[in-house]
């Protein structure tokens with residue numbers, strides 16, 4: 001008798017567990033409508049600081065307001081303005097040594113532009129590095145005043161992209177301090193020249209700085225046969241350098257910032273930061289990929305329309321029924337410009353960063369599995385169990401990083417917060433491997449809202465929302481684990 005009672009009770013309890021379906025405060029048609037608008041042609045690829053991006057910002061902010069999300073304390077609205085300067089590539093750029101011409105678009109790349117038209121000596125200065133402690137002075141015995149300096153790309157740390165990017169500003173300063181008018185570097189990187197050219201050779205946006213006039217003209221020269229070094233080293237020939245800089249203009253872009261107050265008297269002082277970038281790359285040449293007259297808009301339905309919709313869905317659900325911890329909702333601009341929007345927020349937070357205990361970012365390259373999601377940063381924080389459970393509850397299996405060699409963790413906005421010491425991960429739509437299925441849409445004009453599986457969008461948004469809720473309700477400290485403790489502050 002007793003035994004069957006327990007069995008009966010167990011049966012009732014189990015039945016209850018299974019019948020207790022999780023309710024979300026959003027529907028599939030609603031999410032579909034969001035994505036149809038955010039990735040519509042009307043928004044023209046949501047390029048940072050463009051009119052289309054502004055429309056997306058207003059759409060997101062209006063919905064946050066309707067959901068009952070509040071602006072950050074002391075703010076009148078949801079917008080954080082970021083000043084940008086937009087630079088068009090130089091109108092002309094040419095270097096002539098003897099009978100040899102180096103030209104922009106071919107074998108000359110101007111990275112820091114100045115208007116210049118000068119005939120002067122070009123002097124080779126080795127790696128162009130100075131470090132008294134190491135006894136290095138590549139400028140020793142050289143007079144470069146009023147001259148063009150030619151150096152080999154890189155630093156004593158090598159010529160990996162990282163070493164090159166880290167040393168660029170310092171090398172310009174070494175040359176400028178010695179009175180040079182320009183610094184050109186002979187290009188010797190494993191990275192193909194075409195990639196460097198498509199990265200630096202197009203219209204670009206930078207965060208506006210009060211004064212960048214102190215620096216000198218800086219560029220790269222492709223090494224060919226005969227190499228520019230052979231022409232210059234020990235000869236110091238006269239070179240003619242002509243650069244007419246492209247037009248630049250000031251533009252503002254917007255981060256969208258909202259707050260949902262937690263319900264627990266103590267824990268509400270801690271925030272879970274939910275983030276997703278809502279910008280994309282724009283139209284035509286801006287996009288950096290192939291396009292046609294019929295279709296030139298990079299709609300960014302996957303990148304990062306899906307993440308934007310997931311962020312909105314979570315905001316709605318959490319605002320209607322807040323968790324114990326507070327939530328900061330951040331839709332970032334300028335991710336495609338080099339994570340500049342999240343970096344700006346991390347440097348200009350509207351609520352002190354030491355109150356942010358976790359960042360759950362959502363961004364991805366697309367998906368080739370509707371049964372999965374990926375956790376970029378799996379094994380880095382003590383929240384894997386919550387994320388895994390969130391997926392399971394809605395029928396999605398959690399995978400780790402599908403392509404560790406591609407440094408995906410460092411290629412989305414989560415890294416801006418990880419660098420400030422905040423445990424951070426990125427939740428991405430399901431990729432079992434980086435294959436043709438992904439690349440055919442990634443940063444392509446074909447990344448349209450008409451090609452999205454909306455049943456999957458619903459599940460993904462549910463998993464993101466539930467993960468946010470479970471983490472915001474988690475007992476105990478949220479922290480870095482294992483090797484990721486290097487981020488700990």
Ligand SMILES: [Zn+2]
Nearest residue numbers: 303304363364
């Ligand atoms: Zn993205």
